[in-house]
Amino acid sequence: METKLNIKIEPKNNNIKLFICYLLLFYFVWAFKELWLVKYIQSFSEAVSAFLTALVKISVWIVPAWLYIKYYLKTNPIDYLKMNINVRKGLFLGVILSILLGLRFALEVYVINNQTFNFTLPLNSYLNVFLLAGITEEIVFRGLILQEISKRMSFWKANFITAFLFLVIHYAIWIYNGEFFDLWGHIYVFLLGLIFGFVYKKTGSLWSVVVLHSFHNFFVIII
DSSP, rough: OOOOOOOOOOOTOOOOOHHHHHHHHHHHHHHHHIIIIIHHTTOOOOOOOOHHHHHIIIIIIHHHHHHHIIIIOSSHHHHTTTTTHHHHHHHHHHHHHHHHHHHHIIIIIIIIIIIOOOOOOOOIIIIIIIIHHHHHHHIIIIIIIIIIHHSSSSSHHHHHHHHHHHHHHHHHHHHHHTTTOOOHHHHHHHHHHHHHHHHHHOOHHHHHHHHHHHHHOOOOOOO
C-alpha cells in the first residue's frame, strides 16, 4: 500500500522568509555601524576614517547583496541588477537629470539665497557621500530590494515599500546626529526614493539612478 505525502513545494528562489532575514540582518548591522562603530572609525585621521567608512559600506551593502543574488537567486548579479542593460541610455539620462537637478539647486543657492556652493569639503564627503553612496545604495534598494518585492506585487506598491525602507535606513544616522525629528527630512527622503524607483523602471538601467543619486548627494553637500 502506497502512502502519498502531501508536500508543499515552494517556488524556486522565491522564499520570502530568507529575503526578510536578509533585510533584518542588513538593517541591524548597518544600525550597529551608524550608532556605535562610527565613533571608533572617526577616532582615526581624516583619510583613514574616510577609507574605513568606504570599506565598511562596501562590506555591508554590496557584498551581501551580491552574494544573495549569485548564490541564492543563482543569477549573474550584473545581469540581475541591470548594470549591463541600457548602459549608455542609463548614463545619458542620469547625466541629463543630474544637470536639471543641479540647475534647481543653483537657482536655490545663487538666486533665492544669494549664496555660493562650497566645494571645500573633507575627503569623506567626496568619497562616501558623493562617489560611493550612489552605487552602494542603488545596488541594494533599486537593484535588489525593489526587484525582489516587485516579484510579489505591482510596481507602485513595491516602489512605495522600497522608498519606505530607503527612508528607514537613514534613521540610525539621524538618531546619531540628532536629526530624527525633522519631519521634512522624512518626507524628502521618501519622495526621493519614489523618484529613484520610477527612474530605474523607466530607463531599465541601474546606472541612471546611480548617477542621479550620486549627483543629488553632491549638490546637497556643497550647499
